[in-house]
Amino acid sequence: xxxxxxxxxxxxxxxxxxxxxxxxxxxxxxxxxxxxxxxxxxxxxxxxxxxxxxxxxxxxxxxxxxxxxxxxxxxxxxxxxxxxxxxxxxxxxxxxxxxxxxxxxxxxxxxxxxxxxxxxxxxxxxxxxxxxxxxxxxxxxxxxxxxxxxxxxxxxxxxxxxxxxxxxxxxxxxxxxxxxxxxxxxxxxxxxxxxxxxxxxxxxxxxxxxxxxxxxxxxxxxxxxxxxxxxxxxxxxxxxxxxxxxxxxxxxxxxxxxxxxxxxxxxxxxxxxxxxxxxxxxxxxxxxxxxxxxxxxxxxxxxxxxxxxxxxxxxxxxxxxxxxxxxxxxxxxxxxxxxxxxxxxxxxxxxxxxxxxxxxxxxxxxxxxxxxxxxxxxxxxxxxxxxxxxxxxxxxxxxxxxxxxxxxxxxxxxxxxxxxxxxxxxxxxxxxxxxxxxxxxxxxxxxxx
Amino acid sequence: xxxxxxxxxxxxxxxxxxxxxxxxxxxxxxxxxxxxxxxxxxxxxxxxxxxxxxxxxxxxxxxxxxxxxxxxxxxxxxxxxxxxxxxxxxxxxxxxxxxxxxxxxxxxxxxxxxxxxxxxxxxxxxxxxxxxxxxxxxxxxxxxxxxxxxxxxxxxxxxxxxxxxxxxxxxxxxxxxxxxxxxxxxxxxxxxxxxxxxxxxxxxxxxxxxxxxxxxxxxxxxxxxxxxxxxxxxxxxxxxxxxxxxxxxxxxxxxxxxxxxxxxxxxxxxxxxxxxxxxxxxxxxxxxxxxxxxxxxxxxxxxxxxxxxxxxxxxxxxxxxxxxxxxxxxxxxxxxxxxxxxxxxxxxxxxxxxxxxxxxxxxxxxxxxxxxxxxxxxxxxxxxxxxxxxxxxxxxxxxxxxxxxxxxxxxxxxxxxxxxxxxxxxxxxxxxxxxxxxxxxxxxxxxxxxxxxxxxxxxxxxxxxxxxxxxxxxxxxxxxxxxxxxxxxxxxxxxxxxxxxxx
Numbered sequence: 001x002x003x004x005x006x007x008x009x010x011x012x013x014x015x016x017x018x019x020x021x022x023x024x025x026x027x028x029x030x031x032x033x034x035x036x037x038x039x040x041x042x043x044x045x046x047x048x049x050x051x052x053x054x055x056x057x058x059x060x061x062x063x064x065x066x067x068x069x070x071x072x073x074x075x076x077x078x079x080x081x082x083x084x085x086x087x088x089x090x091x092x093x094x095x096x097x098x099x100x101x102x103x104x105x106x107x108x109x110x111x112x113x114x115x116x117x118x119x120x121x122x123x124x125x126x127x128x129x130x131x132x133x134x135x136x137x138x139x140x141x142x143x144x145x146x147x148x149x150x151x152x153x154x155x156x157x158x159x160x161x162x163x164x165x166x167x168x169x170x171x172x173x174x175x176x177x178x179x180x181x182x183x184x185x186x187x188x189x190x191x192x193x194x195x196x197x198x199x200x201x202x203x204x205x206x207x208x209x210x211x212x213x214x215x216x217x218x219x220x221x222x223x224x225x226x227x228x229x230x231x232x233x234x235x236x237x238x239x240x241x242x243x244x245x246x247x248x249x250x251x252x253x254x255x256x257x258x259x260x261x262x263x264x265x266x267x268x269x270x271x272x273x274x275x276x277x278x279x280x281x282x283x284x285x286x287x288x289x290x291x292x293x294x295x296x297x298x299x300x301x302x303x304x305x306x307x308x309x310x311x312x313x314x315x316x317x318x319x320x321x322x323x324x325x326x327x328x329x330x331x332x333x334x335x336x337x338x339x340x341x342x343x344x345x346x347x348x349x350x351x352x353x354x355x356x357x358x359x360x361x362x363x364x365x366x367x368x369x370x371x372x373x374x375x376x377x378x379x380x381x382x383x384x385x386x387x388x389x390x391x392x393x394x395x396x397x398x399x400x401x402x403x404x405x406x407x408x409x410x411x412x413x414x415x416x417x418x419x420x421x422x423x424x425x426x427x428x429x430x431x432x433x434x435x436x437x438x439x440x441x442x443x444x445x446x447x448x449x
Numbered sequence: 450x451x452x453x454x455x456x457x458x459x460x461x462x463x464x465x466x467x468x469x470x471x472x473x474x475x476x477x478x479x480x481x482x483x484x485x486x487x488x489x490x491x492x493x494x495x496x497x498x499x500x501x502x503x504x505x506x507x508x509x510x511x512x513x514x515x516x517x518x519x520x521x522x523x524x525x526x527x528x529x530x531x532x533x534x535x536x537x538x539x540x541x542x543x544x545x546x547x548x549x550x551x552x553x554x555x556x557x558x559x560x561x562x563x564x565x566x567x568x569x570x571x572x573x574x575x576x577x578x579x580x581x582x583x584x585x586x587x588x589x590x591x592x593x594x595x596x597x598x599x600x601x602x603x604x605x606x607x608x609x610x611x612x613x614x615x616x617x618x619x620x621x622x623x624x625x626x627x628x629x630x631x632x633x634x635x636x637x638x639x640x641x642x643x644x645x646x647x648x649x650x651x652x653x654x655x656x657x658x659x660x661x662x663x664x665x666x667x668x669x670x671x672x673x674x675x676x677x678x679x680x681x682x683x684x685x686x687x688x689x690x691x692x693x694x695x696x697x698x699x700x701x702x703x704x705x706x707x708x709x710x711x712x713x714x715x716x717x718x719x720x721x722x723x724x725x726x727x728x729x730x731x732x733x734x735x736x737x738x739x740x741x742x743x744x745x746x747x748x749x750x751x752x753x754x755x756x757x758x759x760x761x762x763x764x765x766x767x768x769x770x771x772x773x774x775x776x777x778x779x780x781x782x783x784x785x786x787x788x789x790x791x792x793x794x795x796x797x798x799x800x801x802x803x804x805x806x807x808x809x810x811x812x813x814x815x816x817x818x819x820x821x822x823x824x825x826x827x828x829x830x831x832x833x834x835x836x837x838x839x840x841x842x843x844x845x846x847x848x849x850x851x852x853x854x855x856x857x858x859x860x861x862x863x864x865x866x867x868x869x870x871x872x873x874x875x876x877x878x879x880x881x882x883x884x885x886x887x888x889x890x891x892x893x894x895x896x897x898x899x900x901x902x903x904x905x906x907x908x909x910x911x912x913x914x915x916x917x918x919x920x921x922x923x924x925x926x927x928x929x930x931x932x933x934x935x936x937x938x939x940x941x942x943x944x945x946x947x948x949x950x951x952x
Contacts, residue, residue: 001809003540003732004816005894014819014895018826018839023815026822026839027712029681034717042582045806048544054803055796058575059553061568063561072558075787082480084513086550092527093520096541099738101533102872104863104927108523109737112516115469118944122503128943134594134740137787165787172756172783176608176640216494245488247496260787270569271559271788273594273740285941291738295950296937303950304929308937314597314634315877319643324597324634331736338516341469342479344506349498353485360489378494401562409560416772431482 001045063406065268069437070406071362073382073428074212074414075136075163075238076271077263079351080432085265085338094334099291099327103306104298109330110305113293116337123243123340123348124257125250126279130290131307132328135274136260140166140206140236141173142278142289142323143256144181147204147232149322150287154179155201159194160187161211163238164414170206179203186415188375188384188424190215195225202231204256209235209249210242213411213426214379223253232256239263240277241430242380244352256280264343265335275332286312289323351431355381358429365438366427369445375424382428384411387449393425399448400441407441463928466518470945473505479512522928523737524871530897532824534843534874534886535629535677537707537729539817544804545733545797554796559788563768570767573790574760576799580725580744583810585714588752590745591759592790596704597631599724599743600671602756602785604639606722606747607669607698609754609782619668619697625654627678627878632671632702641668648880652678652836652845656688663695673702674718675709677878678836679821679843679886689719698722698751706730707890708818708842711811721748727791731798742791742798753779758789816891817842820898824887827902831909835881842890848883854912858883860920861908863931867924868904 006014011023020026027035046054065078072078089095093108100106100113113131120129133139144156156179158167164186171181184192190211198205205226210216219235226233235249237259249257261275262268280288286309294308314321343351359381363374371388385408387393393410400407411424429438458465490497507515524531531538549555557569573591580589590606593599604622611619622636625646633643644662647655654672670692674682682688692699701715701723707730715723727733728741735741747755758771759781769789770776805813818841825834825844833849848858862872862885874886889898912920924930942950 001805001812003542003805003892004809004812005892006816006819010895011816011819014823018819018822020822020839023819026815026818027681027709028839029683029841030709030713031683031686031718033686034713036712036714039807039811040583040711040714042579042807043803045809046803048804051544051800051803052548055548055551055554055572055800058568058571059551061571062553062557063565064553064556065558065561066552066556070558072560074560076558076560078556078558080480082509084479084509088513088516088520090546091517091520093523093525094516094737095546095734096525096527096538097523097737098531098533098536098538098735101874102524102862102866103932104924104929105524105866105871106522106737107928108519108521111466111468111519111522113737114943114945118468118470119504121944131738134598135787138594138598138785163787165784168757168784169786172605172785173638175605175783177638178640216496218494218496243498244502245498246493247498267555268558269555270557270566270792272786272791273742273793274787285943292941292943294937295942296933298932299930302929304932306932306934306937308934308941308943311938313630315630317634318630319633319637321630321634321637324601324631324638325595326597326629326631327595327739327741329740330738331734332740334516334737338512340504341507341512341515342509343504344473344478345502345504346476346478346506347480347482348502348504350482350485351480353488354482356488356493357486360492361486378492380493398562398564401565406558406561406565413560413771416774 065406068404068406069440071408071427071429071441072406074409074426075260076268077239077428077430078268078432079263079430081265081267081339082342085335088338089335100307107304110293112334112337114295114305116333117293119337119340120277120279123240123248124279125248126257127282128285129279130288130292132333133276133278133290133325134329135276136236136238136258137166137169139258139276139278141170143234143258144170144174144204144206145177146287146289147234148179150284151203151230151232153201153203155182155203157182157197157202157205158184159207160184160192161208162206162236163208163212166236186418186421187211188213190377194222198226198229198231200229202229204232204234206234206236208238210239210380213384214376214382216246216378216380219252239380241352241355244348245356246380261336265339266332273329273332275329275336287322290325291328354431358431358433362429362438365442368442371449381430382426385425385427387423387425391423391449393423396448400444403444405441405444464518466515468945469505469507469515472511473507475506477506477508479507479509529869530893530901531871532873532887532889533871534888537888537890539732539890540892541732541734542801545800548800549793549796567766570760570769572795572799574767576795579802580746583710584746585716586746587749588747588755590747590755592756592785593724593743593745594786594791595741596724596726596743597635598785599745600631600635600702601638602745603700603722603724604635605782606751606754608639610751611668613780618666621667623659623662623667623670625672627676627880628671628673629677629702629704652680653682654688656684659688660691663691663697667695667697669698669700671700671702673704675705675841678845679840680836681841685718705842708814710814711807712814715746722751727794727798731801733794733797740791740794742794754782757781757784813891820889820891820893823898824889828905831906843886843888845881846885847881850909851912855917856912856920858885863923864908864920867926870901
């Protein structure tokens with residue numbers, strides 16, 4: 001087998017050193033009743049060529065985004081990833097290393113994590129950020145638990161602007177932690193009134209900006225209202241490219257910012273792995289979950305980096321830890337930071353503007369579709385389109401797919417209990433869309449509606 | 450050897466590399482982006498960003514060189530032997546990387562209509578088929594993102610079962626002292642209290658103590674098997690039976706499943722739930738600390754409580770169940786993360802599994818255990834083995850061999866770095882003093898192991914000869930020498946700020 005170096009002679013020599021008759025003898029502690037004496041009844045190993053053929057066949061059954069006019073967002077966005085990002089990502093010293101437990105031979109990982117943490121602070125307008133979490137949804141849930149720890153209060157309020165997967169994940173995570181979750185109705189118009197919701201029992205209010213339906217709002221007053229009653233404002237960002245154009249949550253008074261970092265560096269990957277960004281105020285750093293990288297000096301006084309403040313973490317604190325998380329999303333953080341470094345200040349702001357301009361173009365194009373109207377007052381690169389009173393957006397999407405167009409996501413896929421959302425379609429535009437894509441969508445929509 | 454200094458601070462191929470924030474120059478760019486059309490301030494709600502972000506501007510060649518230089522400061526499996534116990538640092542096949550980059554698999558959105566992602570759902574379904582077949586378990590929750598996340602998924606299913614059966618007084622979880630820290634942290638997240646179970650002198654769970662702690666308030670036990678000492682819990686069937694008789698579940702931490710894959714069906718050990726670290730057993734890259742994946746196999750009793758979403762076979766092909774009301778009679782306990790699981794990791798793990806096959810996987814665990822026992826046999830006369838063999842996939846030593854030498858486990862590990870090896874896991878598990886846990890894995894050739902053994906033997910002799918100062922000074926040949934972790938924690942500097950981070 002190509003991944004196993006031993007010859008039979010090697011095995012015999014090693015067994016002789018050990019003093020064992022055969023390999024099976026090394027498994028003598030396994031109860032005989034549970035020991036299998038032959039391979040499990042599943043397929044035998046295959047060559048590279050054969051495996052490649054199987055995957056190529058499975059890949060062929062999909063309609064990939066690059067082969068269709070594509071307008072799906074809803075928390076994950078298709079952006080162009082520069083070629084050098086993926087090329088660098090496959091360097092073995094990055095790919096095949098692990099958590100930097102030995103900092104002297106891990107300065108590469110540690111330095112990029114330090115740079116990553118700084119970039120996350122800069123784009124979110126926050127003071128400290130961790131070295132990443134699993135994804136935006138789990139980061140959001142961790143923020144809720146952290147807010148309860150900081151405030152010693154129990155009520156978590158989830159805005160209707162929050163991604164339904166973030167809502168469901170948070171609900172599951174806090175379920176047995178003695179916290180109460182109040183989930184507000186979905187908010188396609190961006191009209192939700194949150195000012196009156198927080199009170200002295202509130203640990204945090206979690207809102208998303210831009211919201212799940214695309215709307216953007218000023219959170220300054222909301223932050224003040226939270227702070228007046230001793231609650232934290234948590235802001236979730238599902239599209240980090242928006243931070244190149246929109247006032248960051250930190251500048252509007254957010255106490256914790258969580259985000260999905262997938263937009264930069266990673267591509268769609270059918271939704272996973274993701275990259276959870278997590279940032280907060282300096283005064284809360286010891287309550288923050290997740291790995292942290294810090295600057296220090298080595299024995300010779302040279303600047304270097306280490307994992308730090310690990311007394312918050314499970315391997316030291318066990319059941320009293322801030323979270324059970326062990327790994328982060330190291331390689332995804334690397335992809336993110338590399339893409340953001342390629343963009344820089346000039347590139348991120350230009351890319352964000354271009355995304356917004358693309359969405360404006362899409363809205364403009366959709367005016368040609370009779371009966372459809374955009375529900376949003378505000379948006380960045382995504383909005384909710386109302387298709388007409390009796391229209392089922394789910395059926396429309398299927399008809400578009402039959403024409404080879406991946407034309408958004410029906411809101412009802414997330415909210416099956418809200419019949420009034422059946423005609424609502426979520427559409428996103430990014431720099432990857434062309435005017436031809438938009439024209440194809442418009443004419444296909446006009447045909448099926 | 451005289452210390453060699455250079456004007457630049459570089460040392461041949463060891464290149465000093467500033468932070469990106471120290472290299473930028475406004476106006477450079479690494480990605481060409483079309484000039485955007487006009488934006489609409491009203492559509493932005495009057496919230497257009499004011500002021501700059503503070504990101505540095507670099508060109509593509511600068512960025513490529515920056516990360517290339519950073520990569521050269523890292524040790525990976527591709528660089529050399531990486532016997533980091535409990536972490537399974539084995540060769541990561543490049544076929545897996547190639548498959549995970551097929552446009553037809555990677556360029557897919559999780560919310561595309563089902564009809565357009567049948568091949569992706571087939572990847573998930575086929576991997577689930579293998580995980581169930583290999584473990585003999587009837588169900589698997591695919592979405593957990595990592596080992597600790599899978600533990601939590603398993604315990605949430607257990608808690609859902611108990612709550613559903615009016616058994617909510619079960620609030621205690623028994624966790625051996627040798628467990629990974631994630632186990633107690635996970636139990637706490639589920640609202641459970643943790644009751645530690647001591648280890649015997651044989652490095653195994655004290656079964657009598659465990660049985661004495663079982664009772665009507667115990668929700669489950671969490672036992673790692675093979676355990677963190679690298680030993681198989683030989684009384685596992687007895688443990689499982691006693692646990693079940695007490696009405697509790699057996700959660701098995703599957704971190705060390707790689708030692709027995711293809712040779713033991715987990716179901717035959719009486720396990721009710723176990724996560725599988727795909728990144729370990731099925732060799733997907735560890736990537737500097739993730740991403741991993743932790744699918745969790747479940748017994749018949751727990752299957753109905755598996756989290757959303759999951760793939761089912763429908764009339765028109767594969768379907769994805771995303772809401773409880775589409776789940777038939779099942780009672781999913783909720784959702785554990787966004788979207789449909791660590792799909793990119795699934796592709797890699799499946800490519801590895803299909804390459805190995807049932808026969809190859811059996812050979813894999815055999816060779817992993819052979820290599821660990823070879824290290825144990827070749828080193829036990831110079832190091833202090835904590836327990837008698839045979840061991841499973843890793844072998845554990847403690848620091849008795851360093852007694853009165855003035856040298857610690859840490860010093861010994863740092864010395865290995867200068868010799869070109871990544872150190873073993875240090876100070877874990879906690880049940881022995883100054884632990885050195887070595888996991889060679891099956892992808893290391895005998896010559897590599899022999900080279901490592903020779904170095905360890907030489908270092909052990911050096912330690913015995915009282916050359917403590919050399920150990921204290923190690924490592925000396927790395928881009929950075931020992932780092933001041935105390936300072937890092939006392940005055941945390943967690944980000945770059947203008948003018949504040951000079952080295």
